[in-house]
Amino acid sequence: MKNLNLKKHMMTGISYMIPMVVVGGILGAIAKAYNYDIGNMGPEAGATIFSALNLLNPDHFFWAVNWLSSQAMGFAVAVMTAGVAYSIAERPGIVPGFIIGYAANTGKAGFLGGLVMAFVIGYFINWMKTWKLPKWMVGLMPVMIIPVVATLVCGVIYFVVINTPFSIAMTALQQWIMSLNGGSKFIIGAVIGAGMGFDMGGPVNKTASMAANALGADGIYGPMSAKIIGGMTPPVGVFISTLITPKKFSNVEKETAKTAFPMGLCFITEGVLPFAAADPARFIPASMIGSALAGGIAVAMGVESMAGHGGVFVFPMMANPMWAVVALVVGSVATGVVYSLIKKPSVEGAEIEEEIVDLDINI
Structure with missing residues (x-):
């Protein structure tokens, strides 16, 4: 496995994706700081x-x-997938x-689906x-044959192996989450929170979000608070982790966490995608624990949100806003402590960063 690099x-x-996420997150934070209800502020058609x-x-x-922010976030996974495929197969992997x-x-397969497909493509x-091709076809390989054939074949693999099973599973998950609404408030809040903290903008995150939105459309606003606070917890939590055990993080990771912190306060979970992709076995459980705790506390203590987005900017408009703050703090600290306990020191950080810098894309 080591020989596969x-x-x-x-x-x-991930190194190519980070600037895209940072730009999208900061622009989105600037826009939402002005007014959280961005969707109703645009020009007339x-x-x-x-x-x-x-x-x-x-x-x-x-x-x-905010529109620029959305575009950046929309292309973040594409940039990551292209970057991994490029690292494996060089320029033919980019397109x-x-x-x-x-x-x-x-x-809605998210960064996990994109990461898996990157290796398939590469x-x-x-x-x-x-x-072994005829000489007259060799020149066509990098500009036509490889891009077309690889996109077609790997695209079919994506739809058959990744997209369809994900869609079926996520529909079943959404229906199950909504069925929990008649039971314990803590449980439904914890389930939605854990879903928000699982894949940071991926299919499970989106499914939990849609379940909360569906319940909100029926006038049940508690799960909406779990959605927002549960999605804010991972970025804030990883920042806390870098403060607790700074020696376990590389300089790049620390800077990424500093950027993720304000993004998290604005309910932009994607700032922690680099951590989730680089260390999924440790970061995702820590993220889910904190988000589940935050979501459970919020719903159990009667926090409700009619707004579907906005982060800390909509806290004053929530029911029981102080408990929203408590839920965010408790969940974030839990994520930070758990991740600090289980994370391995970033021994290879400097070497990997140097290797990445040396890679050059010539188009």
Whole structure:
């Protein structure tokens, strides 16, 4: 397994994804700091949604900033998938990786689906490079044959192996979460919170979010608070972990956690994707524990939110906002403590970072 350099390939993709997540998160935080209800602030429909855009209007300006944030977040998984595929198969891996990574994100398979497909794409392309072709076709390999064939074949694999099973499983999970509403408030809050902390914007996270939204549409607003607070806990928790055990984190990880902290306060969970992708066996359980505790406390203590987004900016509008703060603090500290206890020191950090810097993309 070491000869496959799985760690190096994964960290390369993550290093390309981090700036995308940072830009998206910070722009989104700036916009939401102005007004959490961004969706209703945009221009009136015209020839396109941008034809009536007036950036001198503050509502329009911050709507545009939030739109840029959404685009950045939407392409984060695609950049990661392309980066991992590039690390494995060099330039021919970029296009299939980007396309299928974007499909994984929009298809709700999230970064986990994108990461799995990156390795499939990379090694499939390496196999294609061994094909014995006529001389006249050799020149077509990098610009036509590999991109088209790899995207087609790996795309079919994605839809059959990843997308369809994920969709069936996530539909069943959503129905199960909603069925818990008649029981213990702590349990449904904990389940939604744990789902939000599982894959940070991936299919389970989105399913838990949709279940909370569906209950909110029926006038049941407790699960909405678990959704928001449970999604805020992982970024805040990893920042706390870097404060508790700083020697276990590389400099890059510390800087990433510093950026994730304000993103988490704005309910942008994706800031911790680098940690979840690089150390899933340890970070995801720590994240789920904290988010479950936060969500359970919030719903059990009567915290309710009619808003579906906004992070700390909507806390004052929640029912029992002080308990929302308590739930966030307790859950985040739990994540930070658990992750600090189980995380291995980042011994390879400096070496991996240096290797990543040396990689150069020439297009």
